[in-house]
Amino acid sequence: MLRLCQTAGASCGACCGLYNSHDLSREGLRAELSRRTRALARVPRTPAAFRAAAAALAEGAPTPLFPSVRICPLLGFLDAEETRVGCLAHPLATGGADLRDCGAYDVVTCDAFLCPSHAWLSEEEAALLARALAGDFHLYGLVVTDVPFLRAALAGVATRTGTQVELRHLEHAPFRAALRRLLALKEELAPGSEGLFGAFRPGNDGEPLPRRIDYDALGAAPSPYDEILTCVGADPRSGNDLESFEGEVARRLDAAAAAFPRPAGR
Ligand code: SF4
Numbered sequence: 001m002l003r004l005c006q007t008a009g010a011s012c013g014a015c016c017g018l019y020n021s022h023d024l025s026r027e028g029l030r031a032e033l034s035r036r037t038r039a040l041a042r043v044p045r046t047p048a049a050f051r052a053a054a055a056a057l058a059e060g061a062p063t064p065l066f067p068s069v070r071i072c073p074l075l076g077f078l079d080a081e082e083t084r085v086g087c088l089a090h091p092l093a094t095g096g097a098d099l100r101d102c103g104a105y106d107v108v109t110c111d112a113f114l115c116p117s118h119a120w121l122s123e124e125e126a127a128l129l130a131r132a133l134a135g136d137f138h139l140y141g142l143v144v145t146d147v148p149f150l151r152a153a154l155a156g157v158a159t160r161t162g163t164q165v166e167l168r169h170l171e172h173a174p175f176r177a178a179l180r181r182l183l184a185l186k187e188e189l190a191p192g193s194e195g196l197f198g199a200f201r202p203g204n205d206g207e208p209l210p211r212r213i214d215y216d217a218l219g220a221a222p223s224p225y226d227e228i229l230t231c232v233g234a235d236p237r238s239g240n241d242l243e244s245f246e247g248e249v250a251r252r253l254d255a256a257a258a259a260f261p262r263p264a265g266r
């Protein structure tokens with residue numbers, strides 16, 4: 001089965017509430033994860049101690065973006081270098097005890113939950129994304145939970161190069177860097193934008209709800225980059241500057257296409 005949460009290079013903490021914060025910056029999220037990791041390192045591995053620590057951590061947490069969505073204070077860093085985000089109450093992190101009942105949910109829920117991306121992403125797409133964003137938990141979590149965005153970005157590159165992007169193309173470091181920069185469009189969105197949490201809004205049939213930029217209401221002509229802008233969620237009603245975002249999309253697509261590895265002699 002496809003596993004997206006912890007892979008060789010990438011890790012995600014989105015469904016544990018990582019991005020439910022007014023301060024979505026890389027630095028802001030890193031500081032909160034670091035605070036929790038340092039605090040929990042000193043706590044005895046018992047349910048009572050972990051429950052008390054979780055309650056204390058929740059008290060001092062940053063303001064949530066969506067108050068009704070839970071934030072688990074037991075999400076932190078799994079490595080000393082602070083590159084891998086994950087559950088600090090999981091037996092693999094505690095050294096034996098399963099303390100996930102002490103967090104925002106319960107152990108059954110934590111164990112069973114798989115976000116919709118597990119059903120939507122192909123093996124190739126998942127591997128490609130993990131390779132492109134290895135070591136970058138902040139951006140990986142934003143993109144792995146938004147399959148339409150990833151697909152629109154890859155399709156945008158394919159339109160320019162005439163070749164579908166495959167995992168092997170990411171062995172070319174300049175292209176890998178340019179693709180990462182393209183996917184980092186997610187980090188340019190205004191807080192609360194549709195695009196940040198798009199994949200968590202499935203329709204009644206479980207498929208993602210279509211997003212649409214209402215150009216008529218804006219009095220603007222549809223963008224030539226409508227598909228990617230729509231998938232990114234750069235709708236100006238959620239606080240984004242559509243025109244400058246459009247320019248940025250074009251620049252980053254051009255850069256990715258320019259860095260795309262060409263067969264020798266072409
Ligand atoms: S949001 Fe999805 S990929 Fe991320 S940790 Fe949760 S289940 Fe895993």
Ligand code: SF4
Pocket residue numbers: 015016072073074075076086087088089090099100101102103104105110
């Ligand atoms: S206890 Fe559950 S919700 Fe909390 S960090 Fe672990 S897996 Fe996520």
